[in-house]
Amino acid sequence: MTETELKRLIEKFIKGTATREEEQLLEALEEEVCEKYRRQTFADTRHRQNIKSSIYKKVVSGIHRKRKSRKWLYVTASIVLLCGIIGYTFMNTRNQITTIVNNSSDVKAITLDDGTRVILNTSSALSYNEKNYNRKDRKVKLQGEAFFDVISNRSSPFVVTAHGLQTKVLGTKFNVGSQSDRVTVALVEGSVRLEGKGGKQLLKPNQKAVYDIKAQHLQIKPFEKGREMAWMTRDFNFENTPLKKVTALLEERFNVNIRFAAPEIGEKKITAHFEGVSMESILASITLGGGLEYEYVTEKEILIHKTDERMK
Template sequence: MDPSKYHLSDFLEDDSFRKWALEVPSAEYDQWQKHFAASPGMQKNMLEARQLIRDLKDAQAIPADKELEEKIWRSVQPRKARISILTVFKVAASVTILAGLFGYYWYTKSPFGPNVSLLAVEIVQSNDSQQTRTVALEDGTQVQLSPGSSIHYGETFNRSDRRVVLEGEAFFDVARNPEKPFLVIANGLVTRVLGTSFTVSSNEREVSVSVKTGRVEVISQENYERLKDADKRQSATMVLKPNQMAVFSKKEASLTRALVAEPLIVNPSARPATLSFDNTPATEVFDRLADAYNIEIIYDPDTFSQCRLTVSLEDDQLFEKLDVICRTFNAEYRLSDAKILIEGKGCKF
C-alpha cells in the first residue's frame, strides 16, 4: 500500500514504520525518513502515530493509568471530542495492532511481564450480543463470555504461557496443564489455575472469582508483581475451593473470602437421599451437609447433643436447608470466611 494513502491505523500496523518510530535500524529506515521530509501531507499522521507508539513504549514509566490515557489522547486526538479508548480498537476488527500496542501497556504493568514484545499482536475476543458467547482457546479451554465482555491474549498464547486479560464477566472451563498455569488478569486481581472451572466478574469497583470445580488461587496484581520470592507470594495468595468466592475491592485493596450465593453439591458420592433425614442426630446432619457441599460447618456438639431431625431436604438450596435445620434446632447460622457457624440454645426435652 502506498504510504501517502495511509491512515493512522495503517502506520501503526506497518512493521517498518514502527521500527522507524522507535529508531530501530532497518532496511526501510531511510525510506521513511525520505517520506517524512518530502511529504508534508503525511507528516501529521506520521507524527501522531510515532508519538502513540513511543508513549506506549514508555508506559512503564508513567505512574498512573489515567495519566497514560490522557497523554495518549492529547497526542492522537488534540482537536477532536474525547471518546472511549475502546473505539480505537475497532479500527481493524477484533485483531489489531492498536489493540496489541495498548495491550503492551497492560502486559508490562501486569503478570504478562515485560517479555512481551511491543510488536506482538494481541487477540481480542468480544461479545457484543445479548447472549453468552462461547470462545474456544487454543489450549482447549472454553470461555463463556457474558454480554458486553471481552478477553485479550497474545498471539503466543499456549506457547510459553496461558494468560488472558478479562474485561467484564466470563466463565472459564480451563484445560488442565500443570506445566502452564492459566492466569486471568482482571482489574487488579490475578487468578491462577492449572485446570478447573470458575467465574470471574469485574467492574470499576471490584472483582469477584467464584469457583465451581477444582482449586483456584487469587492474589492482587500489585502483590503478584511486587513479591518475587515464591514463599512471600504464596503467603499473600488466597486459595479457593468449590463453592467459595473471593471479592477484591480495588479502592480498599482488600481481598475477602465468602461462599457463593447458591452453593452446589460437589461431592459425587453425596446422593440426594443422603440429605433426607429420619430422626437423625444433629451432629450427623451437619456432617452430611459439610461433606456434600465441601463446606466447613462449625458448631458445638454439646449444645446440639439432644437435637434430632426428621425431614427431606433433597430439593432445597443449601441456605434453605439451613433455615429449616436452624428453626428445628432453635439455632441461627452465620457466614464467616466461607465457613458456616451454627449458634443457638439447642434442643431441650
C-alpha cells in the same frame, strides 16, 4: 475487536446509549491502545514515527482531560477510532493481541487454542496474546464477566488478570466478574490461587472471593452455584421467595437498580421458574399476578409500585 464492532460501540457512546459496562470497555481499550503505542517499537521509517508520535500525543491529551462531558467522550471515542484504524491493526500484527468483545444481548462461547472453554457475558471482553498463548504461557485479561472451564496443563498455569487481581489455575472451573469497584472469583471445581496487592489466597470449591479494588481487601465467603451461574443460562428458580430477594438477584445479574414504591412490596412472596428469558419478561411476570407494575425511571433504574400508583 473488529473495526465494525468498535464503530458500533463508539456510536452508542456518542449518542449516550452505551451502558456503563460498554463505557468501561471503551475506556479499557483506550488505555490499552495508549499503552501499546507507548511501548511499541516501530520499523525505522519516518512515516510510522510521525504517525506514532501524533496519535500518542492525542491519546495522552485525551486521557488527562477532565471526564465530565459528552464532548470529552466524543473526543476520546474519535481518538480510539483513529488508533483502531491507523495503528491498532499494525500493532496487533506485531504483538498478535486478540480482543474478543461481546456486545450482543446473549452470552458468547469461546474455545481457546488449548481447548479451554470461556463463556463471555454480555458487555464483556477477553484479551490475550495470540502468538504466545499455549506456547509461552496461558494468560488472558478480562473486562466484565466470564466463566472458565480450563484444560489441565501442570507445566503451564492458566492466568486471568482483572483489575490487578490474578487468578492462577492448572485445570478447573470458575467464574470471574470484573467491575469498576470490585473483582469476584467463584470456584466451582478444582482450586485456584489469587494474587493481588492485598496478598495471596488459595480458593477452595464453593468459595467465592470478593476483591475490593480501592481498599485492596480480599474477602472469602460461600456462594450458591445456581445463583452465581444464572447469567449463562438465564435460568432463575424462585420458591416462595420474597420479592426483595428476587430483585436483588436481578440487580446483580443485569446491572440495574430496582426499588419499591413501598417497603411492604418487597415482602411479597414469588414462586416461579424462568429459563432463557429477558429481565423485562421476568419483571412482567412477577408483577402482573401480584397487582404490581414496573417502570423505568432511568435507563438503569426501575421502580416497582402497586397498579395505578405512579411515581410521584
